[in-house]
Every structure is written in structure tokens, then in C-alpha cells.
Amino acid sequence: MKTLITVVALSLASLAGSAAWAKDSADKTTDKAAEPSPARTAQREKMKTCNADAKAAGKKGDERKAFMKECLSAKKQ
Known part of the structure; x- marks a missing residue:
């Protein structure tokens, strides 16, 4: 059971990190394209x-x- 909880927690942390990285990349791209x-x-x-x-x-x-x-x-x- 502890293993399952650990796997779920790591998966959620990974998803949260990926979403933050994608938003940061999109912000940089938008700034360059604007001007x-x-x-x-x-x-x-x-x-x-x-x-x-x-x-x-x-x-x-x-x-x-x-x-x-x-x-x-x-x-x-």
C-alpha cells in the first residue's frame, strides 16, 4: 500500500512540474513573437x-x- 501511495504522489508531482515548465516555455515564446x-x-x-x-x-x-x-x-x- 505504501508503494502505491508513493507512486501516485510521484506521478502527481511529475505532472505538476511538467505543467509549470510548459507554461514557462509558452510565456517565453509569446514574448518573442509579440514584437x-x-x-x-x-x-x-x-x-x-x-x-x-x-x-x-x-x-x-x-x-x-x-x-x-x-x-x-x-x-x-
């Missing part, structure tokens, strides 16, 4: 622009890949 850095925001905008330009030009395959590489590596003026 992207200015560099990340700028890169996303650049990607949107280059993607739209490639689509408008009808580029596909290797031609599109080369276009995107060139467009994304271009410096802002």
Missing part, C-alpha cells in the same frame, strides 16, 4: 516586395530563384 525586431520587420517587407515583383514578372524555377537572390541582397537606397 519582432526592426531588422526582421524590414526583411519581411523586402521579401514581400521581391516576391510580388517576381510574380508580376512571371518568373519561375531557376530564373525566379536567381531573381529573388539578387532582389533580397540589394541594398536599400
Whole structure:
């Protein structure tokens, strides 16, 4: 009987610890996702622009890949 009580107690403690760890991990993930850095925001905008330009030009395959590489590596003026 003591063994059964010990096993149940350890199981409950393990579950409680897992839940606390999961909540802590979720809080850290949410904080990072809430505010992207200015560099990340700028890169996303650049990607949107280059993607739209490639689509408008009808580029596909290797031609599109080369276009995107060139467009994304271009410096802002």
C-alpha cells in the first residue's frame, strides 16, 4: 500500500512540474513573437516586395530563384 501511495504522489508531482515548465516555455515564446525586431520587420517587407515583383514578372524555377537572390541582397537606397 505504501508503494502505491508513493507512486501516485510521484506521478502527481511529475505532472505538476511538467505543467509549470510548459507554461514557462509558452510565456517565453509569446514574448518573442509579440514584437519582432526592426531588422526582421524590414526583411519581411523586402521579401514581400521581391516576391510580388517576381510574380508580376512571371518568373519561375531557376530564373525566379536567381531573381529573388539578387532582389533580397540589394541594398536599400
